Amino acid sequence: MWKKWKESKLYYKLKQVRVNRAVYLSSIVILLALAVVLAITAATNRARKNETENTTDITHPTQPPVSDETPTGGEPEVPTDATPELKLPVEGKLAKAHSADVQVFSQTMQDFRVHLGIDIATAAAAEVFAAADGTVQKIWEDPMMGWCVALSHSGDCVTVYKNLAKDLAEGLTEGAVVRQGQLLGTVGDTAMLEIADEPHLHMEMTVKGLQVNPLDYFSAAVIASLSEDTAFETPTSSGK
Numbered sequence: 042m043w044k045k046w047k048e049s050k051l052y053y054k055l056k057q058v059r060v061n062r063a064v065y066l067s068s069i070v071i072l073l074a075l076a077v078v079l080a081i082t083a084a085t086n087r088a089r090k091n092e093t094e095n096t097t098d099i100t101h102p103t104q105p106p107v108s109d110e111t112p113t114g115g116e117p118e119v120p121t122d123a124t125p126e127l128k129l130p131v132e133g134k135l136a137k138a139h140s141a142d143v144q145v146f147s148q149t150m151q152d153f154r155v156h157l158g159i160d161i162a163t164a165a166a167a168e169v170f171a172a173a174d175g176t177v178q179k180i181w182e183d184p185m186m187g188w189c190v191a192l193s194h195s196g197d198c199v200t201v202y203k204n205l206a207k208d209l210a211e212g213l214t215e216g217a218v219v220r221q222g223q224l225l226g227t228v229g230d231t232a233m234l235e236i237a238d239e240p241h242l243h244m245e246m247t248v249k250g251l252q253v254n255p256l257d258y259f260s261a262a263v264i265a266s267l268s269e270d271t272a273f274e275t276p277t278s279s280g281k
């Protein structure tokens with residue numbers, strides 16, 4: 042009877058199930074062992090790589106040491122992000138100061154308003170020069186401030202010259218490189234917003250996109266050559 046049972050199909054199937062389960066369990070154990078070995082190997086390799094990189098950084102720095110010494114036979118390098126010291130773009134006197142916070146009286150408009158530049162009163166058709174080395178950023182005709190020239194300089198600095206005569210210096214084009222003291226044009230009467238004022242150059246300046254007072258970037262000697270005229274702060278009898 043037992044012999045017949047062993048030879049029966051049911052016994053054979055049960056035996057196969059037992060064998061297959063043992064094979065599966067063995068396979069799982071082998072795979073887990075391989076995963077552990079791979080994880081340990083990867084961690085070891087990563088640790089060795091980090092140790093090698095740290096050693097390289099210490100013994101072979103990628104950046105040369107900083108030196109304050111001037112190279113032999115050369116001039117000290119001027120940082121390209123330094124704001125330039127300006128020279129007077131036109132001979133004259135300070136007729137109207139920079140006033141971004143306090144409103145000043147406008148002879149033309151007969152009202153009080155801020156003044157974002159400086160006005161240098163001078164002779165009609167006086168020559169206007171670049172206040173510093175730079176590049177011609179833009180040339181345009183403003184409906185209120187007349188013919189204008191903007192120069193870009195180091196230190197993300199821009200100087201703007203307004204109320205110029207229409208005929209600018211020969212060869213002055215956008216993108217042209219100019220030197221400090223190079224002729225830009227002459228003082229005109231093209232600024233309708235300031236037409237009632239005496240002949241003058243209206244000069245503005247920005248640093249990193251922010252409006253600043255140009256006088257802060259002139260030397261003491263240049264400022265001393267200007268005599269500030271504050272008469273513009275008081276309205277005339279015609280403005281009463």
